[in-house]
Amino acid sequence: xxxxxxxxxxxxxxxxxxxxxxxxxxxxxxxxxxxxxxxxxxxxxxxxxxxxxxxxxxxxxxxxxxxxxxxxxxxxxxxxxxxxxxxxxxxxxxxxxxxxxxxxxxxxxxxxxxxxxxxxxxxxxxxxxxxxxxxxxxxxxxxxxxxxxxxxxxxxxxxxxxxxxxxxxxxxxxxxxxxxxxxxxxxxxxxxxxxxxxxxxxxxxxxxxxxxxxxxxxxxxxxxxxxxxxxxxxxxxxxxxxxxxxxxxxxxxxxxxxxxxxxxxxxxxxxxxxxxxxxxxxxxxxxxxxxxxxxxxxxxxxxxxxxxxxxxxxxxxxxxxxxxxxxxxxxxxxxxxxxxxxxxxxxxxxxxxxxxxxxxxxxxxxxxxxxxxxxxxxxxxxxxxxxxxxxxxxxxxxxxxxxxxxxxxxxxxxxxxxxxxxxxxxxxxxxxxxxxxxxxxxxxxxxxxxxxxxxxxxxxxxxxxxxxxxxxxxxxxxxxxxxxxx
Amino acid sequence: xxxxxxxxxxxxxxxxxxxxxxxxxxxxxxxxxxxxxxxxxxxxxxxxxxxxxxxxxxxxxxxxxxxxxxxxxxxxxxxxxxxxxxxxxxxxxxxxxxxxxxxxxxxxxxxxxxxxxxxxxxxxxxxxxxxxxxxxxxxxxxxxxxxxxxxxxxxxxxxxxxxxxxxxxxxxxxxxxxxxxxxxxxxxxxxxxxx
Numbered sequence: 001x002x003x004x005x006x007x008x009x010x011x012x013x014x015x016x017x018x019x020x021x022x023x024x025x026x027x028x029x030x031x032x033x034x035x036x037x038x039x040x041x042x043x044x045x046x047x048x049x050x051x052x053x054x055x056x057x058x059x060x061x062x063x064x065x066x067x068x069x070x071x072x073x074x075x076x077x078x079x080x081x082x083x084x085x086x087x088x089x090x091x092x093x094x095x096x097x098x099x100x101x102x103x104x105x106x107x108x109x110x111x112x113x114x115x116x117x118x119x120x121x122x123x124x125x126x127x128x129x130x131x132x133x134x135x136x137x138x139x140x141x142x143x144x145x146x147x148x149x150x151x152x153x154x155x156x157x158x159x160x161x162x163x164x165x166x167x168x169x170x171x172x173x174x175x176x177x178x179x180x181x182x183x184x185x186x187x188x189x190x191x192x193x194x195x196x197x198x199x200x201x202x203x204x205x206x207x208x209x210x211x212x213x214x215x216x217x218x219x220x221x222x223x224x225x226x227x228x229x230x231x232x233x234x235x236x237x238x239x240x241x242x243x244x245x246x247x248x249x250x251x252x253x254x255x256x257x258x259x260x261x262x263x264x265x266x267x268x269x270x271x272x273x274x275x276x277x278x279x280x281x282x283x284x285x286x287x288x289x290x291x292x293x294x295x296x297x298x299x300x301x302x303x304x305x306x307x308x309x310x311x312x313x314x315x316x317x318x319x320x321x322x323x324x325x326x327x328x329x330x331x332x333x334x335x336x337x338x339x340x341x342x343x344x345x346x347x348x349x350x351x352x353x354x355x356x357x358x359x360x361x362x363x364x365x366x367x368x369x370x371x372x373x374x375x376x377x378x379x380x381x382x383x384x385x386x387x388x389x390x391x392x393x394x395x396x397x398x399x400x401x402x403x404x405x406x407x408x409x410x411x412x413x414x415x416x417x418x419x420x421x422x423x424x425x426x427x428x429x430x431x432x433x434x435x436x437x438x439x440x441x442x443x444x445x446x447x448x449x450x451x452x453x454x455x456x457x458x459x460x461x462x463x464x465x466x467x468x469x470x471x472x473x474x475x476x477x478x479x480x481x482x483x484x485x486x
Numbered sequence: 487x488x489x490x491x492x493x494x495x496x497x498x499x500x501x502x503x504x505x506x507x508x509x510x511x512x513x514x515x516x517x518x519x520x521x522x523x524x525x526x527x528x529x530x531x532x533x534x535x536x537x538x539x540x541x542x543x544x545x546x547x548x549x550x551x552x553x554x555x556x557x558x559x560x561x562x563x564x565x566x567x568x569x570x571x572x573x574x575x576x577x578x579x580x581x582x583x584x585x586x587x588x589x590x591x592x593x594x595x596x597x598x599x600x601x602x603x604x605x606x607x608x609x610x611x612x613x614x615x616x617x618x619x620x621x622x623x624x625x626x627x628x629x630x631x632x633x634x635x636x637x638x639x640x641x642x643x644x645x646x647x648x649x650x651x652x653x654x655x656x657x658x659x660x661x662x663x664x665x666x667x668x669x670x671x672x673x674x675x676x677x678x679x680x681x
Contacts, residue, residue, distance in 0.1 A: 333544075348504065431494060438491075442498040449505055456512050468526075468546050472570045476511045484570035486528040486544055 011124065014134045015117055022116030022141050025454075030109040030151045031102040033463050037330035037341055040153045041091045043068055044104050047153070048086035055255030055273055056090070057263035057294035059302075061244075062251035063196040064155035071106030078103065088260045104153035111161040112150025116141045118164035122418060125171040126382060127425045129432050131440075136424070138447045139352070139417040142454035144461045145345035148329070149407050151461075156407055159197040163204060163411060166190040167418070170207045171382075174214060181235045187211075188239020195240065196247045203393050203411065208236050210385040245284075252287045253279040264294035302402035314403035317394060321354050321416075323347060325481040327406060330463075337465035338485045343406055344460045345413075347476065348446075348453045353416030360387045360419050363426075379426045383419055390415045520549035520565070521672040522581040522664050529574045533642040536600045536614040540576065549674070553579060553637070553663040557598065557619055557647035571641070579637040579650070581664070584671040588629045590655040591669075596621040597639060598647045604636040616642045625655070632673070635663065 036044070042058075047069035049056045058065070072078070077100035086092055119140040123133035140146065150157035169190055173179050187208065194201030212229055258265075258273055265273075269290045272283045305314040315325040327343040360383050366372040367380065374380040390412045397404060425432065431439045457474060459466050466474075471484040526548070530541040548566070556562050561571040585591075595601050599616035602609060603624065611624035639648050651660035654669045661667050 348508070427493060428497075436494060438494040438498060442494065442501050445498070445501045445505065449501065449508060453508055453512075456508075468544075468570045469548060469566060472566065472568045473512065473514065475568060475570075486571060486575075 007130070010130050014120065014130055018116050018120045018134065018137055018141070019113070022113040025141055025147055026113035026116070026150050027109050029462070030105050031100060033330070033332075033339075033341070034099070034101055035330065035332075036092070036095055036101075037152065038154065038327070040101075040104070041093070043153050043155070045086050045090055045092045047072055047104055048083055049259070050254045052083075052087045053254060053256040054087040054259045055257065055263075055265070055278070056259075056261070057265070057291050058090075059295050059298040060155060060198060061196040061247065063193065063247045064158050064198065066247070066250065067107040067111070067158050067197075068104050068153050071108075072103030075103040075106060090261070101153065105151060108154060108157045109151050112147065112157040115146075115150075115157065115161045115164055118161065118168055119414075119417075122164060122168050122171065123421050125168060125175075126379070126418070126422050127432070129425070132425070132432055132443060133421075135443050135447050136421045138450045139349050139420070140414065142450050143346050143349050143413075144454055144457045145343055145407070146410060146413075148341060148343060148461045149410070155198050156410055159194060159201055160410055160414065162190060162194040162197065163201060163414070166194055166204050166207060170211060173211055174378075174382075179211075179215070179232075181232075184232050184235040185239040188236035188241075189243055190239075191236065192240035192243025196243055200393075200396075200408065200411065203389060203396065205236075206389050206392060207385070208233065210381075210388070214381055248288055248291070249281070249284065251291075252284065264290050264297060266290050299402065304401050305403045312403075314405055317397045317404060317408075319479070320406055320409035321350065321357075321413075322477075322479060323350050323406070324479045325406060328483065328485075331485050333485060334465075337467040338471070339463045339465050340460050340471075340485075341463055342460035342482065344457055344474075344480070344482065345406075346450060346453050346457060348450050349417065350413065352420055353413055356416050356420035356423055357387070357390065359423050363423070376426055376429065379422055379429075383422050383426065386415045386419045386422070390419070520551045521674050522550045522553055522579055523674065524548050524550055524580075525578045526561075526569070526571060527576045527578075528571065529576065531574070533574045533576075533599075533640050534616055536576075536602055536612070536638060536640045538640075550579075551664050553581075553648070553650040555646070555648045557645060559645055561641070561646060572646075573641060573643045575641055577639045577641075577648075579635070579639070581635050582673040583628070583633045583635050583652075584673055585628045585630050585633055585669070586671065587654065587669050589627070589669065590625055591628050592623055592625045592653050592655060592660075593663075594621055594623045594649075594651045594653075594660055595637070596647070596649040596651075598645055599642050600640055601648070602638045603650075604634075604638075606634050607636075616644075618645070619647045 043065055046056060046058055046065040050066060050069040051073055081096045081099060083096070116137060120133055120137040123136050124130060127133055146157070146160070166187070169187055173183055173187065176183070191201075191204050194204050212232065216225065256273065256276060256278055258270065262270060266286065268286050272278055272280075272286065277283055278287070305316065306312055313325070313327045319325070323345050329341040329343060331338055331340045363380070364384055364387060367374055393412045397408065428439055458464065460474070468484050468486060471482070475482040524547070526546045527540065527542045528544045530543045531539075550563070550565055552564070554563060559572060561569040563569070593603060593610065595603060595611070596619055597613065598619040600612070600614045602612040602614060604610065605626055605628070610626055611622055613622055637650055650663040652663050652670065653660045657669070664672055666672060
């Protein structure tokens with residue numbers, strides 16, 4: 001048997017360790033509370049329609065809901081229950097007694113936990129330093145907001161998982177001498193998957209532009225470059241389109257029956273369903289057209305952010321980095337105190353990202369405005385790319401009128417976490433190689449702090465009881481807008 | 487540019503400062519030297535006077551060092567920070583006064599909204615309806631020894647605040663109830679209900 005190299009062996013050990021801790025924070029007891037919260041009412045209704053073969057239309061692309069349905073299909077914990085009414089509505093108001101969330105929350109929780117491994121691999125790919133990559137993975141594994149969002153039948157954890165996969169693949173391509181069409185196609189597939197879970201995943205397309213810019217140094221001649229760009233972009237777009245087509249094909253094929261609603265289905269579409277021809281590829285354009293029409297119309301009806309509205313859960317894009325505003329997803333009260341599922345981030349991680357963004361922008365400005373030399377071109381490029389994604393995401397969202405919520409910040413949050421780590425490697429490259437003890441102590445203390453704050457805020461994440469004083473001790477800043485139930 | 491070694495120490499210092507901040511925000515020090523028992527009762531229905539019916543949805547028992555809550559829209563003090571309560575609640579305070587010198591004593595209660603003060607079970611003074619922060623002063627002769635201090639307070643809607651102070655008639659300055667002096671020391675009381 002071939003012996004593993006020491007590097008590979010270490011890597012596998014650390015992956016194993018990450019997986020164990022991620023499973024503990026993201027998966028343990030994931031089906032509790034056995035009660036619905038936030039958008040689960042919508043997503044479970046959609047997932048059940050796939051299982052029962054009922055057509056529906058929805059503003060989100062179908063892939064995230066397909067994963068939710070897949071978990072229910074694999075575990076089928078609710079076979080004994082009559083769930084017919086789930087398929088007759090887009091928002092389930094009443095769940096039958098004994099309904100288990102083990103199926104519908106399975107894949108989101110799994111993606112959340114496995115995201116820890118990808119996070120670690122991204123850090124390792126950036127630094128090639130296994131110990132610090134392992135330690136900095138705490139930024140993801142102990143992020144309370146992401147954990148809560150993952151332990152629900154919602155879409156964010158699946159999307160973040162594939163965003164990490166796309167970024168990891170980008171880093172792999174970045175270090176390659178040659179990139180063929182096969183690789184670009186794979187890149188497009190990953191971007192397509194991200195985009196087909198939630199539309200805001202489209203921001204990852206910027207990675208293709210970054211990759212092209214990075215490889216400019218390997219080519220010469222404007223015409224050759226322009227041709228190359230167009231061809232590569234076409235292959236990436238082809239990969240993305242393949243995912244879009246396949247996912248929508250599955251979505252249409254599963255919708256074999258009409259329920260009480262016809263959504264934006266035209267007479268042609270209704271006819272297709274009645275003739276049981278939804279799997280016929282020739283009908284695909286009609287079904288796609290009607291679905292896109294529904295998405296467009298739905299988007300027009302979403303309300304705008306209204307800070308004057310009592311109980312407004314939405315928040316201003318610019319205030320997200322400061323954890324404004326938290327959302328009380330669910331609460332219940334008994335003699336032990338009040339239990340909350342509160343969307344609240346780990347403040348060390350979130351404030352660390354603000355700190356990283358200030359440093360990153362200063363570094364980029366110092367290079368391009370003050371012409372200071374960079375000490376590591378590759379790391380500088382990664383910092384610039386991730387910062388561009390962070391800023392572009394914000395610019396895009398500024399221009400969206402509909403109400404947005406704190407969890408829409410997860411994409412830039414983790415871009416910021418990668419920037420934080422890359423800056424650390426950029427600043428302390430030599431000391432990492434020399435295994436400096438002072439640095440190691442500082443990093444371990446930082447990780448312990450992340451774990452401590454995770455533990456401190458974990459009652460909000462895991463529905464643990466708090467009395468009012470304990471709750472208010474967690475309200476460090478007014479702008480978090482944490483409100484206890486009295 | 488900072489030298490590499492110094493940068494490590496700067497990073498370590500940032501982490502240590504962050505630790506201190508987090509510990510300061512998260513560690514409960516309320517067990518230290520606190521004598522005034524208070525029971526906060528959240529009422530279901532709106533309150534206009536101290537004598538409105540008590541229709542309690544939740545209660546919380548805590549101990550305080552000083553009987554003071556800052557003026558503002560939320561119940562907040564220097565010991566617990568914000569307590570989360572904003573409107574329609576009662577607080578019943580209870581502490582034993584160890585009077586060191588027999589004398590005429592003045593109690594000054596500043597409240598928004600109303601209060602009722604009892605010494606040794608007898609009502610000393612009150613203002614039972616809602617109001618902005620205003621003060622009432624009432625006096626009583628207290629002999630050396632233990633006396634029972636009880637204060638009922640309510641908050642209806644809008645801003646709130648409460649401050650209870652005490653001084654002997656020959657003293658210049660009031661001190662907050664809970665702060666030991668040459669005239670009075672404080673002990674945890676029995677906490678019996680007072681109607």
